[in-house]
Amino acid sequence: MDLALLTALNTERAARRAAVVVTHLASGVQRLVRGEDITSDPLAGDIEAAVRAGRSGVAGEGEARVFLNVHVPPARMVVVGAVHISQALAPMARATGYDVTIVDPRTAFATAERFPDTPVIAEWPDKALPGLALDPFTAMVALTHDPKIDEPALEAALKAGCFYVGALGSRRTHAKRMERLAALGLPQAQLARIHAPIGLDIGAANPPEIAVAILGQVIGALRKPAPAREAAA
Template identity: 80%
Template sequence: MDLALLTTLNAERAARRATVLITHLSSGAQHLLRASEIATDPLAPQLEAALRAGKSGVVGEGDGRVFLTVHVPPPRVVVIGAVHISQALAPMARLAGYDVTIVDPRTAFATAERFPDTTVIAEWPDTALPDLALDPFTALVALTHDPKIDEPALEAALLADCFYVGALGSRRTHAKRLDRLADRGLSPALLGRIHAPIGLDIGAANPPEIAVAVLGEVIAALRKPAPAREAAA
């Protein structure tokens, strides 16, 4: 790999932007594609599948065979609310390979004792989220039921194009939430990205089961193409 290509790759990785290094096996020629450039590439379906899976490999045939070296940031889950569901979700998400951060301004709940081995930020989302730099490889899960805490976080996640945005609450609660978020200037298209009621419909009846449902929905949002997610909903 030449120095200019390596410099660009390192800069993209430092900025938590996904890239694919394409190596032509017949010639050894290489070029780098950013995620934003993939849609117009002839190999777009294979490139998109490789990014979703986070796996490198060979695609194409004959002289057109190329090796795709996939570079994706580690996926993260930012949980708004240091609640019982969060206590179950945090270790599950870590086992699944996600970095986990808990954000909750309520210092009685947001403690290291309640969330061992997990980053806990006892701040309001307005204060905490800018430093976390939400991005398309971040899932945001809002669980407090408190509009003052959840809704600024939901807005930030939608504007940052987080790959998953979910919020706890009934359909009636969510309808009122959508009205308030619309009043903040968010478009119907953005608001339609919120998963609510949160989690896969598995009949979850307690906090650990709800955590399983939420994590399953997060994984599906990361790994499945949009049409497949919609068909499974």
């Protein structure tokens, strides 16, 4: 790999952006495809699939065969709300490879004793989230059921382009939430990305089961192409 390509790759990695090094197997010629350029690349379909899976591999046939070396940042999950569901969700998410952070200004709930091995920030989202630098490889899970806590986090996640944004609450509660968020100037296309009621519809009846439903939905949002996600919703 030449120095210019390596420098460009490291720049993308430092900024937590996806990048793929495409190596033509017959000639050894390499090129870098940045995340923002994937959809316009001749190998867009193969590269998109590799990035979703987070897995490098060979694409193409015959003389056109290439190796796709995929570089994607570790997926993160920010859980707003130090509640019972979060206590079940945090270790499950860590076990599947997510870096998890709990945010909740309620210091009675946001404690290291309740969330061992998980970073806990006992601050309001508007203070905590800028330091976390939300990005397209971050999932936002809002679970407090308190508009003053959840909605600033949802707004920040939508503006940052988080790959998953979900919120606890009934359809009625969510309809009122959508009205308040729309009043802040968020476009309907962004608001439509919020998963609410949160989680896959598996009939979950207790906090651990709800955590499973949420994690399944988050994984689907990261790994499935958009049409498949919509069919499964």
